[in-house]
Amino acid sequence: MFRCNEGLIELNEEIAIKGIAKWKTLKEPIEGYSYSRILTLNGTSEKRLLITDTQEALKPVERKL
Numbered sequence: 001m002f003r004c005n006e007g008l009i010e011l012n013e014e015i016a017i018k019g020i021a022k023w024k025t026l027k028e029p030i031e032g033y034s035y036s037r038i039l040t041l042n043g044t045s046e047k048r049l050l051i052t053d054t055q056e057a058l059k060p061v062e063r064k065l
Contacts, residue, residue, distance in 0.1 A: 016052055
């Protein structure tokens with residue numbers, strides 16, 4: 001199932017993201033940046049990609065490692 005609510009992420013807006021993060025090495029660096037790796041975000045049917053700006057998701061969570 002795919003569900004999408006369209007919105008805009010504004011400059012300097014605080015957002016929370018949950019998903020699967022993986023580093024991707026670029027064949028050619030992006031102009032203006034000195035590095036050749038970017039962080040990609042994905043989701044699966046079991047581990048969904050979620051991007052939100054709701055206040056509840058932005059609250060800090062205290063966790064013990």
